[in-house]
Amino acid sequence: MFQETHRxxxxxxxxxxxxxxxxxxxTSRAHASKRYPISFDLHYYLVNHGWEFIDDIIWLKPESSVKNRNGCFVQHRKQLAYKPNAVTEYFMVYRK
Incomplete structure (x- = not known):
């Protein structure tokens, strides 16, 4: 998709x-969920395929748009009970 966009x-x-x-x-209660920052993989790919990196904007989503941000802590009252949420979005700007 990005090669065709570049073309x-x-x-x-x-x-x-x-x-x-x-x-x-x-995968189970014995394991934790993980956050994978896909934007960093995309950046490497785009730069190596001819796009010039110009800027990045990190947007913090409003409380109302993020589901259950503190739900686990409120429910169990345990400090270590933390559930990761996607609370940020990355806007990466490139130029051909």
């Missing part, structure tokens, strides 16, 4: 990629 984009034009960390659910 049809005119020189000097911009590409803005909006990503959010992926949450990989836990």
């Amino acid at each position: 049809i984009t005119k020189e000097g034009r911009f590409l803005v990629v909006n990503t959010s960390p992926i949450i990989i659910p836990r």
